[in-house]
Amino acid sequence: MPTMTMIQAINTALDEEMSRDERVLLLGEDVGKRGGVFLATEGLQQKYGPDRVMDSPLSEAAILGAAVGLAAHGMRPVAEIQFADYVFPGIDQLFSQAAKLRYRSGGQFTAPMVVRMPTGGGVKGGHHHSQSPEAHFAHTGGLKVVVVSTPYDTKGLLKAAIRNDDPVVFLEPKRLYRATREEVPGDDYLIPIGRAAIRREGADISLISYGGPMVETQKAAEEMAAAGIDPEVIDLRTVMPWDKETVLNSAAKTGRVLMISEAPRMASVASEVTATVSEELFDQLLAPPMRVTGFDIPYPLAQDKLYMPTVTRILNAAKKLLDY
Amino acid sequence: MVQEKVRFQPFSGEPVRLIDEQGHWIAGFEHGLPPDLLRRFYRDMLAARILDEKLIILIRTGKTSFVAPHSGHEGAQVGIAHALRKGHDWLFPYYRDMGLMLAMELPLVEIFGQTLGNAADPAKGRQMPSHPGSKKLNIFSVCSAIASHIPPAAGAAISMKLRRTGQVAVCTFGDGATSEGDWHAGINFAAVQGAPAVFVCQNNRYAISVNISRQTASESIAIKAHAYGIPGYYVDGMDVLASYFVMQEAIERARAGHGASLVELVVNRFGPHSSADDDSRYRSREELAAERLHDPLVRFQRFLEKQDLWDANWANELGLEISKELEAALQEALQTGEPDPLEMFDDVFAARPWHLEEQRRLVAEELR
Numbered sequence: 242m243p244t245m246t247m248i249q250a251i252n253t254a255l256d257e258e259m260s261r262d263e264r265v266l267l268l269g270e271d272v273g274k275r276g277g278v279f280l281a282t283e284g285l286q287q288k289y290g291p292d293r294v295m296d297s298p299l300s301e302a303a304i305l306g307a308a309v310g311l312a313a314h315g316m317r318p319v320a321e322i323q324f325a326d327y328v329f330p331g332i333d334q335l336f337s338q339a340a341k342l343r344y345r346s347g348g349q350f351t352a353p354m355v356v357r358m359p360t361g362g363g364v365k366g367g368h369h370h371s372q373s374p375e376a377h378f379a380h381t382g383g384l385k386v387v388v389v390s391t392p393y394d395t396k397g398l399l400k401a402a403i404r405n406d407d408p409v410v411f412l413e414p415k416r417l418y419r420a421t422r423e424e425v426p427g428d429d430y431l432i433p434i435g436r437a438a439i440r441r442e443g444a445d446i447s448l449i450s451y452g453g454p455m456v457e458t459q460k461a462a463e464e465m466a467a468a469g470i471d472p473e474v475i476d477l478r479t480v481m482p483w484d485k486e487t488v489l490n491s492a493a494k495t496g497r498v499l500m501i502s503e504a505p506r507m508a509s510v511a512s513e514v515t516a517t518v519s520e521e522l523f524d525q526l527l528a529p530p531m532r533v534t535g536f537d538i539p540y541p542l543a544q545d546k547l548y549m550p551t552v553t554r555i556l557n558a559a560k561k562l563l564d565y
Numbered sequence: 566m567v568q569e570k571v572r573f574q575p576f577s578g579e580p581v582r583l584i585d586e587q588g589h590w591i592a593g594f595e596h597g598l599p600p601d602l603l604r605r606f607y608r609d610m611l612a613a614r615i616l617d618e619k620l621i622i623l624i625r626t627g628k629t630s631f632v633a634p635h636s637g638h639e640g641a642q643v644g645i646a647h648a649l650r651k652g653h654d655w656l657f658p659y660y661r662d663m664g665l666m667l668a669m670e671l672p673l674v675e676i677f678g679q680t681l682g683n684a685a686d687p688a689k690g691r692q693m694p695s696h697p698g699s700k701k702l703n704i705f706s707v708c709s710a711i712a713s714h715i716p717p718a719a720g721a722a723i724s725m726k727l728r729r730t731g732q733v734a735v736c737t738f739g740d741g742a743t744s745e746g747d748w749h750a751g752i753n754f755a756a757v758q759g760a761p762a763v764f765v766c767q768n769n770r771y772a773i774s775v776n777i778s779r780q781t782a783s784e785s786i787a788i789k790a791h792a793y794g795i796p797g798y799y800v801d802g803m804d805v806l807a808s809y810f811v812m813q814e815a816i817e818r819a820r821a822g823h824g825a826s827l828v829e830l831v832v833n834r835f836g837p838h839s840s841a842d843d844d845s846r847y848r849s850r851e852e853l854a855a856e857r858l859h860d861p862l863v864r865f866q867r868f869l870e871k872q873d874l875w876d877a878n879w880a881n882e883l884g885l886e887i888s889k890e891l892e893a894a895l896q897e898a899l900q901t902g903e904p905d906p907l908e909m910f911d912d913v914f915a916a917r918p919w920h921l922e923e924q925r926r927l928v929a930e931e932l933r
């Protein structure tokens with residue numbers, strides 16, 4: 242079985258979907274001739290031509306708005322936003338058009354489109370190549386939001402997103418693009434949107450995360466295991482709609498929930514998940530659910546690493562929960 | 566300043582050029598610039614070139630993380646810097662403007678501090694390299710988000726008009742920026758308000774890999790001004806004096822109360838888009854080699870030579886002197902060390918609210 246990096250898994254998923262369905266087309270800045278600034282679309286313009294792999298003008302509003310029109314008219318566009326931080330000039334198209342089209346037309350029109358974006362920090366990208374804006378999307382009714390963390394999942398989830406009948410924001414932690422390789426089968430498999438993965442089964446504490454910080458979360462879990470604690474590790478994979486059932490089952494089992502995310506804390510996915518756990522399982526918990534998150538500040542270049550949930554920060558919070 | 570007589574017509578079919586490739590002055594007017602100033606232009610262009618090389622070395626040696634090379638843009642950037650009133654007018658630059666920063670006399674230590682992201686940076690190492698700013702010099706802090714600074718430039722210009730400050734807002738950007746909605750929004754507003762703004766496109770015909778032919782179906786960037794009801798000047802930006810004189814006319818026109826304009830300076834991008842880019846993926850080496858034959862420094866050198874203002878010895882000395890100055894500033898910047906990590910919680914607001922106090926305490930405890 243071939244082993245792949247996350248970026249190769251993206252390329253493969255796009256390639257497979259484009260050859261399966263000729264309605265699938267790609268558009269974005271530098272996606273054609275250059276193959277994308279991270280090379281996610283490398284070789285695809287040569288293979289499918291400039292009408293199906295389109296170098297757009299430098300306008301996120303044009304990319305996202307055109308994706309809505311393409312989708313409404315029957316195509317299956319996959320838009321690339323060069324960095325999630327640059328979605329903002331196009332946010333009106335995503336929030337006002339894509340998210341609300343089905344609803345405002347009573348289901349007559351739909352926008353089955355995927356918006357791929359490299360997300361997250363840890364690459365010395367400063368304010369505008371480091372942000373984790375998933376909460377903005379999750380907060381806007383009508384958008385599904387996926388955040389991947391492994392090559393295997395990336396292929397299956399991207400293919401599922403392309404076949405999904407709703408707009409899907411597909412966030413790819415850029416620091417994981419080439420971080421690891423894993424076996425990715427050549428067959429046509431899908432991973433359902435809305436389903437979390439249990440990465441490690443355990444009984445003492447539920448560590449819940451998604452995307453980039455899955456790395457630190459799993460490292461922290463290993464350290465805890467070495468110290469005789471038995472953590473369960475859950476990767477949400479989809480943050481909207483998130484897998485409440487899997488999270489609550491785990492929380493009920495361990496009684497302790499620590500949610501880890503590198504996005505800012507205020508009004509975050511981490512806040513939503515931990516609040517739900519408190520609401521629904523209050524009497525079964527051994528300690529209040531806690532969060533380790535990014536800070537509520539613009540992402541600072543000089544503190545690129547310190548900004549993110551470090552293993553130490555995760556272990557400290559876990560200790561608090563366990564000692565409660 | 567009284568508006569000088571109008572020399573340049575907007576919407577010319579051919580780019581405005583005052584010095585030809587061989588270095589002849591081909592304009593229909595005398596330039597009237599003193600030798601010192603001409604040599605100063607040359608110095609600034611040479612310094613910009615040397616700075617670019619130095620920044621690339623800092624990348625290779627791992628001392629910095631990013632650079633957007635400006636080689637090929639020197640004539641345009643030096644022309645812009647000398648056309649505005651430094652420290653009086655406001656400049657809204659973009660990330661490919663480090664040569665412009667030099668010519669604007671942003672202190673070299675600050676330039677390197679910003680590049681290193683260390684304590685010598687007035688912005689406290691928070692931004693990516695190539696993102697300077699200086700309140701003292703009225704240089705608006707660079708934002709990576711393309712074209713996002715254009716409406717703010719319009720706003721500042723409107724304020725200048727309302728408060729009758731006699732200032733002008735000069736705003737630079739690349740050709741790709743002209744596709745963003747913010748670009749339209751800002752220029753339209755400035756035009757409607759008759760605000761003293763000059764919008765300057767450094768058109769190197771590439772937005773990373775995307776050629777201008779995929780960016781716009783217009784015959785030029787300058788012609789877009791027509792639709793906003795303002796003049797659009799189409800200029801050979803490889804010609805420092807054409808850049809300077811057209812910019813000066815546009816700036817003084819704005820200062821005199823005649824409103825905004827758009828200046829397109831056509832340049833070449835000699836390097837990759839940035840240190841993260843490999844331009845051989847989309848631009849043939851032959852095309853690049855052909856572009857490199859048209860070097861703004863060489864053309865201006867030929868012009869100076871014809872007036873006995875340039876010789877190889879002088880230029881060599883000058884190069885050495887500049888290199889020494891840059892190196893000294895780099896060393897000084899290197900001495901200042903890393904910024905205090907806890908500073909990351911400052912300047913989010915005028916004062917830290919409780920939640921930032923909590924988050925700051927968490928990090929302080931970790932670092933202890």
Ligand SMILES: Cc1ncc(C[n+]2csc(CCOP(=O)(O)OP(=O)(O)O)c2C)c(N)n1
Pocket residue numbers: 270299301323327330661709710711712738739740741742743769771772773834838
């Ligand atoms: C809103 C936004 N979208 C995308 C980017 C990523 N990006 C950085 S530079 C660039 C190309 C800019 O080209 P141009 O405006 O022509 O200026 P140049 O770099 O050629 O000087 C792109 C797409 C960005 N910085 N901001």
